[in-house]
Amino acid sequence: MFKPFTPDLTAADVTPQSMWLNRRQLLAGGAAALATGSIAQPTRAGTLTPNTLEEITSYNNFYEFGTGKSDPAKYAHMLTTSPWEIKIDGMVDNPGTYPLQELIGDLDIEERIYRFRCVEAWSMVIPWNGFELNKVLDKVGVQAGAKYVAFETLVRPEEMPGQRGFRSNIEWPYREGLRLDEAMHPLTMMATGIYGEPMANQNGAPIRLVVPWKYGFKSIKSIVRITLVDKEPPTTWNMLQSNEYGFYSNVNPEVDHPRWSQASERVIGGGLFQQRKDTLMFNGYEDQVASLYEGMDLREFF
Numbered sequence: 001m002f003k004p005f006t007p008d009l010t011a012a013d014v015t016p017q018s019m020w021l022n023r024r025q026l027l028a029g030g031a032a033a034l035a036t037g038s039i040a041q042p043t044r045a046g047t048l049t050p051n052t053l054e055e056i057t058s059y060n061n062f063y064e065f066g067t068g069k070s071d072p073a074k075y076a077h078m079l080t081t082s083p084w085e086i087k088i089d090g091m092v093d094n095p096g097t098y099p100l101q102e103l104i105g106d107l108d109i110e111e112r113i114y115r116f117r118c119v120e121a122w123s124m125v126i127p128w129n130g131f132e133l134n135k136v137l138d139k140v141g142v143q144a145g146a147k148y149v150a151f152e153t154l155v156r157p158e159e160m161p162g163q164r165g166f167r168s169n170i171e172w173p174y175r176e177g178l179r180l181d182e183a184m185h186p187l188t189m190m191a192t193g194i195y196g197e198p199m200a201n202q203n204g205a206p207i208r209l210v211v212p213w214k215y216g217f218k219s220i221k222s223i224v225r226i227t228l229v230d231k232e233p234p235t236t237w238n239m240l241q242s243n244e245y246g247f248y249s250n251v252n253p254e255v256d257h258p259r260w261s262q263a264s265e266r267v268i269g270g271g272l273f274q275q276r277k278d279t280l281m282f283n284g285y286e287d288q289v290a291s292l293y294e295g296m297d298l299r300e301f302f
């Protein structure tokens with residue numbers, strides 16, 4: 001989180017994405033928009049232009065592979081993502097270690113184009129493929145006393161150079177958590193692909209969380225464990241620096257990071273002419289999620 005920006009993005013690699021965009025535009029007027037439109041593009045439908053796959057897969061945060069933005073693209077190919085199992089435990093009716101395919105099983109894979117805002121004040125727009133987390137939670141049966149969901153990333157130092165030796169202060173596994181109502185919210189998804197292709201390892205293959213109204217670090221990658229608990233679980237960046245990274249970490253242009261403003265963001269892409277834009281409350285998903293935080297002081301619970 002402390003590295004200065006290095007302009008290592010290539011100019012738009014347009015061919016596959018522009019074909020795909022044309023297809024999207026065609027579909028947008030038809031039945032497909034009815035099926036996914038209200039959730040996929042909850043505000044200002046049609047105005048989100050996704051970043052290129054090249055941008056999405058070359059400028060990453062994935063500290064298991066190093067702290068540099070280009071380290072994940074360099075090293076994540078070493079990760080074995082199949083077979084993959086997810087342990088689901090804690091306050092659930094059907095705890096177990098599930099092969100990924102069994103867990104996904106019959107779920108329909110949808111496409112969702114979401115804004116993605118890193119706490120470091122840069123942003124992208126990403127066309128994810130996946131399904132709502134609530135579908136998995138319903139399958140395993142959340143018990144009455146559960147109040148939070150905790151997530152963990154794989155620990156495998158043989159394949160994750162950032163977990164070997166002294167690369168960061170993170171105590172592995174990388175951990176994240178959501179309140180149960182946040183986890184059940186229809187915007188919260190488990191993503192398995194981008195642009196209709198299997199998730200690139202550097203983006204969190206084979207399966208990662210996506211919570212579009214929160215800072216990017218909440219969207220934990222390469223998940224191997226999901227635990228239902230009754231207390232707020234410890235989370236990686238909060239453990240490292242609790243005054244800078246709150247448990248909630250909702251995108252909020254009015255609450256600055258102690259070391260920088262969160263009022264605006266650098267839009268990744270566009271080569272040398274990088275744009276800034278104003279950051280939106282809850283990253284543009286205010287209509288959908290503000291009610292989750294009714295009555296809460298968002299400066300105290302940042």
Ligand SMILES: Nc1nc2c(c(=O)[nH]1)N[C@H]1C(S)=C(S)[C@@H](COP(=O)(O)O)O[C@H]1N2
Nearest residue numbers: 060061062063118153174203216217219221
């Ligand atoms: N396991 C794990 N998950 C992680 C991270 C990480 O270092 N390790 N980085 C987070 C941060 S800070 C961001 S901004 C996003 C980046 O996702 P992307 O590289 O797919 O854009 O992943 C999040 N999930």
Ligand SMILES: [Mo]
Nearest residue numbers: 118119216217
């Ligand atoms: Mo981030």
